[in-house]
Structure formats: structure tokens, C-alpha cells
Amino acid sequence: MKNKDATYIEDVMAVTRFVPRGRVTTYGAIATYLHLGSPRMVGWALRLCGTGYHDVPAHRVVNSKGFLSGRNQFATPTLMQERLESEGIAILNGEQVADFKQLLWEPLASLE
DNA sequence: GTGATGACGCAGT
DNA sequence: GACTGCGCCATCA
Numbered sequence: 001m002k003n004k005d006a007t008y009i010e011d012v013m014a015v016t017r018f019v020p021r022g023r024v025t026t027y028g029a030i031a032t033y034l035h036l037g038s039p040r041m042v043g044w045a046l047r048l049c050g051t052g053y054h055d056v057p058a059h060r061v062v063n064s065k066g067f068l069s070g071r072n073q074f075a076t077p078t079l080m081q082e083r084l085e086s087e088g089i090a091i092l093n094g095e096q097v098a099d100f101k102q103l104l105w106e107p108l109a110s111l112e
Numbered sequence: 113g114t115g116a117t118g119a120c121g122c123a124g125t
Numbered sequence: 126g127a128c129t130g131c132g133c134c135a136t137c138a
Contacts, residue, residue, distance in 0.1 A: 069119045
């Protein structure tokens with residue numbers, strides 16, 4: 001994917017790449033920032049990242065509750081968790097980000 | 113061409 | 126406070 005209709009997918013990946021190491025963001029935050037209208041589009045776009053865009057830290061994107069909703073889309077279900085832990089982020093029960101609210105990073109925050 | 117589905121979030125009950 | 130239903134856009138069968 002590159003030509004055709006450069007969709008919001010590139011924007012989603014750009015924002016995702018912008019997430020600082022050791023921080024996480026949410027689908028809703030990206031959807032709001034890019035004005036997509038539905039966070040579902042973010043999940044759909046990010047699914048492509050897991051399949052072809054290895055430079056995109058998709059593991060830093062979680063749902064509004066801090067759960068690793070997309071870990072099943074990675075090479076291994078634990079890859080997402082391990083990558084986050086290697087960045088200093090603790091994972092509870094292998095499915096939720098510890099201190100999620102403190103680690104939360106929003107694209108809008110980078111504008112200020 | 114139509115119907116179902118998907119890494120979610122919000123509003124309403 | 127918890128649960129349910131709907132919407133959003135694109136891809137696959």
C-alpha cells in the first residue's frame with residue numbers, strides 16, 4: 001500500500017510512530033486527532049501495520065480501558081506485551097497496561 | 113452487488 | 126455502575 005488513495009492509514013501510522021517510548025495512546029485519541037469519525041477506522045488501519053509496517057509501534061496503541069485489544073494481531077499474542085515491558089511499561093494479567101492513565105499520551109498533547 | 117465483519121467508543125437504558 | 130445497541134469506513138467471501 002502506498003499509491004492509490006493515500007488514505008488516513010498513513011496518518012494513523014504517522015501518529016503512532018510519534019508516540020514516545022514508554023508511553024501508550026488510544027484508538028479514540030487517534031480517531032479524534034485525525035478526525036476520522038470512528039475509532040474503528042483506527043483499529044482497521046492499525047491492523048495493516050501489524051502485517052506490513054514493522055516500523056510502526058502499534059503495540060503502543062490500546063483501547064480506552066488500557067487493554068491490549070490487538071495483541072492477537074501480532075506475530076504472537078505475547079509480542080505486544082513483551083515489547084511494552086521492554087520499554088518499561090508494566091502489563092497486568094498480560095492484557096492491560098498498568099498505570100494506564102499516567103502513561104497515556106495523546107496526539108493533541110504534542111501540539112501544545 | 114450485497115452481507116458480514118473488524119485491534120472501538122459513546123449514548124442511552 | 127454495568128450492559129446493550131448503534132455508528133463509522135473498508136475489506137473479504
